[in-house]
Amino acid sequence: MAVALVMYFMPSSKIIDTGLSIVPQAENVDANIQASSNVAATKSIIEQAHFVGSETCTSCHQAQHQGWQQSHHSQAFAPANADSVVGDFSTVSVNYSDGVAVFEQQLIDSKTQYQIRLTPLSSDSSDSIEQIYPVVYTLGIYPLQQYILETHPGNYQVFAVAWDARKAEQGGQRWMDLTTSDATDDTLHWRQYFQNWNSQCASCHTTNFETNAAFATNTVFKNKTPANITADANSNKSPTFTSTWSEPAVSCESCHGPASGHIQWADNKENNEHVSKGLVRQLATEDYWQFVANEPIAQRLTSNNDATAMPVIDGCANCHSLRQPISTISHESTQTDWLNNFEPTRVREPLYFADGQIREEDFVYGSFTQSKMAHAGVTCLNCHDAHSGQVKGYDAQQLALPSNDGVCAQCHRADVFAVETHHHHPVESESARCVSCHMPERTYMGVDERRDHSFQIPSPALSQLLDTPNVCTECHSNNSDAWAAEKVEAWHAASPIIDNGEMDFADWLLEFSRLNNRLVQARTDNEDTTQLISALTTLENKRYTLLASTKTPAMKKSMLLDTMPINSQQAFDTLVLRLSDDDVVVRLAAISIIRNFDISHRQQLLMPLLKDPIKSVRFAATLALADLLATPQFISQQNNRKNKRLLKENVRQFIEAYEYHGDLLGSQMTLADINRQMKDWDAVVIAYQRALQLVPTYVPALVNLADVYRLQQADNKAEPLLLKAIAVTAENARQAINDPGDIYAFALQQQASVEYALGLLYARAKNYSKAIVPLDNAVQLSPANTDYFYASLLMLDALGERNKALELLRRSPLTQNNEQLTALLRQWQP
Incomplete structure (x- = not known):
C-alpha cells in the first residue's frame, strides 16, 4: 500500500536499579469503598460519551498536547494549506507513469491553494484530457508526504507522486513516483481500490471515522441486511462515500476514546476518586521494571494500580496491525479489547518470512507479539513516548535515533550486552548498536525504512535453510550465509548467548528446517530415512512442549500450530487443548486448522466457542460451522435447537459486521465464503460481484x-x-x-x-x-x-x-x- 506509516505512539517506564523487592503500599480501603459508590454513575457517563476534540483537552494537558503537536499522529491527515503542505508546488513538472504531473499553487482570497495538473502520455489514453485536481488533504509527513485528490464527490484517492521529505543530503526534497505498474487497471494504481483513502487509509489517519460507503442503490452498509442488498447486484459501479470524522488527525480521542465523560468527571469533584476518570479507554501511563541481583535483564513488576500490559498494546494495535475490522461501531470507540473489534492477521507467509521476520507492511503488531519482550510484558510505551510518538532519546532536530542504546539499556544491563564479547563488533561502530542486529530495517515505498519488532537473534544458519534475510550478510554482502553461520557458531561456542538451556521457538525452527531439508534430500537420493523420521518425531514432541509452555509467545504458538501435522492422537489432543488457550491468537490458529476437519468433529469441538467472550473467536468459529445450517441432519435434530439458535444468532452478527465494513475487499470475500457454506447462492453472487466492483481484476473473485x-x-x-x-x-x-x-x-x-x-x-x-x-x-x-x-x-x-x-x-x-x-x-x- 502506498500509505506512509505514522510513527508509533507510546509513555514512560520507571527502571528500579536495585536488588530489593518492591512491595506496593496497602490500599486505602475506605477510599476505595467511597469511590465505588460512584461506579454506576461513571459507567453511565462512559456509555454516553461523545467526541469533544483535542483542543478541549489542551486546557488541562498542555505538556501532552505540545508533545502530540510534534508527533506524526498530529500530522497524519490535514486539510491542504500552507501549514500542512511540505512539497514543492512552485509549478514543478514531474514525469510519472501516466504522463506529466505539474504541482502548482495559487493565492485565492489570501489563502494558498494547491493543485495538480495531469497531462496524459498520449491522446490514445483512456484519460486523454488534461485534468486539474485541487489537493484537498495531506497524508502523513515523513519520510513521505502524500496528497489526496477528490476524484468524485466524497471519493478521495491518494495520488501516485509523493514528496520525499527527507533532507536533500539523504536524497530527499524531491517528488517520487510510487507507481509499481503503468497499467491503469492495476490494483495499486492511484485511481484504484488500494489507493482509495476512504477505505484504505482514513480510519487510522483520522479520529472517529465512519466510512459510510454505498453501492449503486445508495443503501449504506451500516445496518444493511441480506434482504436489501440484491437490487444492486449487477451494478459495475464502485461504491460512493459520504465519510465523516471528528478530527482530521490521530488525536487524543483516537487512543483514549470519546472524552466527554472525562470532562464530566473532571468537573464533578465527587467522582474524582474513580479509577476510570470518566475515560472510555484506560491506558497504562507507567510500569515498573526491576533489576534483580545477578540477572542481566530487568523484570516487570505489576503494581496493583497499573493497567495490565496488553491493553496498552491493544490501544496501539487498533492501527498498528494487519487486521480485519469486525465491529459495528467506529473502531476508535468504547472497546478496550481490540480483539472484539478486529480479527488479527497472524504471522504467516507470504506477509512474513518463514522465520517471522517482516516482509510486507505488517504495521508492527504481528512482529512485536512474537517477541520475548512482548511476552515478558514490555509494551510500546516502554520505548516510545506516548504523545510525541518518538523513541525515547530521539533527536527531533537531527531526525535521528539515540546513538547510545539507552532505550535498550533501560532493561538490558549495558555491562553484559553493550560489550564486544556480546555483539562481536567494535564498541563505537554502528554494527555494535542493538538495533543493527535485533531490529533490521526493511524499506517500503522506496525510502520508508521500518524496523522489525520481533527482536530476533540473527541466525544465518536458519536463513541459509529458509532463504530468509539476515543482518549479517546484509552488511557483509560479499559473504554467504554459510560464512556468517560459521562465524556466529564460533562466537557462541566461545561466549554463549544468555540462555536457560531450554529449546525455544528459534532453536526448534532451526532444527526442524535442518531435518526437513535432509529428509527431502534423502528421499530424492533414495536413501534410508528411518533415523531422520525418528528425529522429526522427537522434534514434534518438542513442538507440543513449546505449545504447552507459558514461556512461548502466543504468536509463536500460532506459527507452531499452522505447520503442525495432525497425524497422531498426541497432535490432535495438543490442538484441542489450544482451543482453550488463554491467548486469543492461539485459539484463532487452532480454529483455522479444525475448520478443515469433518463436520462432526467441527461441531463437537467448535460449538462451545460460539459463546467465547471474544468476538473474533466467536466469528472464527461461526465461519467454521456455518455449513451446519445447510446440513439436513443438523437442522432436523430436535436436540440441536439451542445450538441452531446460537449458531444462527452468531451468523446474523457475523454478516452484520462484515456488511458494515462492506467497502473492504476482504469483507466481501468473507461474506461470499459464509454464504457459500450456507448455500445461499444469490448472496454469494452478490458478494463476489461487489468484490469485483471494488477490484475488477481480483483473481480469486x-x-x-x-x-x-x-x-x-x-x-x-x-x-x-x-x-x-x-x-x-x-x-x-x-x-x-x-x-x-x-x-x-x-x-x-x-x-x-x-x-x-x-x-x-x-x-x-x-x-x-x-x-x-x-x-x-x-x-x-x-x-x-x-x-x-x-x-x-x-x-x-x-x-x-x-x-x-x-x-x-x-x-x-x-x-x-x-x-x-x-x-x-x-x-x-x-
Missing part, C-alpha cells in the same frame, strides 16, 4: 464467481470471467519475473490454475479442440501438477490422439509415483 456459475450450469457467464482472470494472471506473472522466486512461482501457479479451470469449462461443453489449449498452458506453467497433466492427456485422447498422449504418459516422471496416471497407462497400453 473472478475464479470463485465463475465456479458458482459452473454449479448453476451457467458456463456462458463463467467463460468471460475466466478469460479475464487469465489475462490478469499472465500480466502478474510477467511483472513478477524479476521478483523473489516464491512470488514469481506463485504468479505462475495462479495462472496455471485459471487455465485449468477454463480448459475444464470447454471440456464440459465437449469443445475439446478449444479445451486442449488452456490445459496445455496449465501443464507448461505447472509441469509437476498431476491433475493438469491428466486432464490434458484425456483431451488428447478425446481428440483422437491417444498415441501422442500415451507417449507423453510413458515419458513423464509424474507417472511413476501417481496411481491415477499409472492406472491410465495400464488402461491404454496395447
Whole structure:
C-alpha cells in the first residue's frame, strides 16, 4: 500500500536499579469503598460519551498536547494549506507513469491553494484530457508526504507522486513516483481500490471515522441486511462515500476514546476518586521494571494500580496491525479489547518470512507479539513516548535515533550486552548498536525504512535453510550465509548467548528446517530415512512442549500450530487443548486448522466457542460451522435447537459486521465464503460481484464467481470471467519475473490454475479442440501438477490422439509415483 506509516505512539517506564523487592503500599480501603459508590454513575457517563476534540483537552494537558503537536499522529491527515503542505508546488513538472504531473499553487482570497495538473502520455489514453485536481488533504509527513485528490464527490484517492521529505543530503526534497505498474487497471494504481483513502487509509489517519460507503442503490452498509442488498447486484459501479470524522488527525480521542465523560468527571469533584476518570479507554501511563541481583535483564513488576500490559498494546494495535475490522461501531470507540473489534492477521507467509521476520507492511503488531519482550510484558510505551510518538532519546532536530542504546539499556544491563564479547563488533561502530542486529530495517515505498519488532537473534544458519534475510550478510554482502553461520557458531561456542538451556521457538525452527531439508534430500537420493523420521518425531514432541509452555509467545504458538501435522492422537489432543488457550491468537490458529476437519468433529469441538467472550473467536468459529445450517441432519435434530439458535444468532452478527465494513475487499470475500457454506447462492453472487466492483481484476473473485456459475450450469457467464482472470494472471506473472522466486512461482501457479479451470469449462461443453489449449498452458506453467497433466492427456485422447498422449504418459516422471496416471497407462497400453 502506498500509505506512509505514522510513527508509533507510546509513555514512560520507571527502571528500579536495585536488588530489593518492591512491595506496593496497602490500599486505602475506605477510599476505595467511597469511590465505588460512584461506579454506576461513571459507567453511565462512559456509555454516553461523545467526541469533544483535542483542543478541549489542551486546557488541562498542555505538556501532552505540545508533545502530540510534534508527533506524526498530529500530522497524519490535514486539510491542504500552507501549514500542512511540505512539497514543492512552485509549478514543478514531474514525469510519472501516466504522463506529466505539474504541482502548482495559487493565492485565492489570501489563502494558498494547491493543485495538480495531469497531462496524459498520449491522446490514445483512456484519460486523454488534461485534468486539474485541487489537493484537498495531506497524508502523513515523513519520510513521505502524500496528497489526496477528490476524484468524485466524497471519493478521495491518494495520488501516485509523493514528496520525499527527507533532507536533500539523504536524497530527499524531491517528488517520487510510487507507481509499481503503468497499467491503469492495476490494483495499486492511484485511481484504484488500494489507493482509495476512504477505505484504505482514513480510519487510522483520522479520529472517529465512519466510512459510510454505498453501492449503486445508495443503501449504506451500516445496518444493511441480506434482504436489501440484491437490487444492486449487477451494478459495475464502485461504491460512493459520504465519510465523516471528528478530527482530521490521530488525536487524543483516537487512543483514549470519546472524552466527554472525562470532562464530566473532571468537573464533578465527587467522582474524582474513580479509577476510570470518566475515560472510555484506560491506558497504562507507567510500569515498573526491576533489576534483580545477578540477572542481566530487568523484570516487570505489576503494581496493583497499573493497567495490565496488553491493553496498552491493544490501544496501539487498533492501527498498528494487519487486521480485519469486525465491529459495528467506529473502531476508535468504547472497546478496550481490540480483539472484539478486529480479527488479527497472524504471522504467516507470504506477509512474513518463514522465520517471522517482516516482509510486507505488517504495521508492527504481528512482529512485536512474537517477541520475548512482548511476552515478558514490555509494551510500546516502554520505548516510545506516548504523545510525541518518538523513541525515547530521539533527536527531533537531527531526525535521528539515540546513538547510545539507552532505550535498550533501560532493561538490558549495558555491562553484559553493550560489550564486544556480546555483539562481536567494535564498541563505537554502528554494527555494535542493538538495533543493527535485533531490529533490521526493511524499506517500503522506496525510502520508508521500518524496523522489525520481533527482536530476533540473527541466525544465518536458519536463513541459509529458509532463504530468509539476515543482518549479517546484509552488511557483509560479499559473504554467504554459510560464512556468517560459521562465524556466529564460533562466537557462541566461545561466549554463549544468555540462555536457560531450554529449546525455544528459534532453536526448534532451526532444527526442524535442518531435518526437513535432509529428509527431502534423502528421499530424492533414495536413501534410508528411518533415523531422520525418528528425529522429526522427537522434534514434534518438542513442538507440543513449546505449545504447552507459558514461556512461548502466543504468536509463536500460532506459527507452531499452522505447520503442525495432525497425524497422531498426541497432535490432535495438543490442538484441542489450544482451543482453550488463554491467548486469543492461539485459539484463532487452532480454529483455522479444525475448520478443515469433518463436520462432526467441527461441531463437537467448535460449538462451545460460539459463546467465547471474544468476538473474533466467536466469528472464527461461526465461519467454521456455518455449513451446519445447510446440513439436513443438523437442522432436523430436535436436540440441536439451542445450538441452531446460537449458531444462527452468531451468523446474523457475523454478516452484520462484515456488511458494515462492506467497502473492504476482504469483507466481501468473507461474506461470499459464509454464504457459500450456507448455500445461499444469490448472496454469494452478490458478494463476489461487489468484490469485483471494488477490484475488477481480483483473481480469486473472478475464479470463485465463475465456479458458482459452473454449479448453476451457467458456463456462458463463467467463460468471460475466466478469460479475464487469465489475462490478469499472465500480466502478474510477467511483472513478477524479476521478483523473489516464491512470488514469481506463485504468479505462475495462479495462472496455471485459471487455465485449468477454463480448459475444464470447454471440456464440459465437449469443445475439446478449444479445451486442449488452456490445459496445455496449465501443464507448461505447472509441469509437476498431476491433475493438469491428466486432464490434458484425456483431451488428447478425446481428440483422437491417444498415441501422442500415451507417449507423453510413458515419458513423464509424474507417472511413476501417481496411481491415477499409472492406472491410465495400464488402461491404454496395447
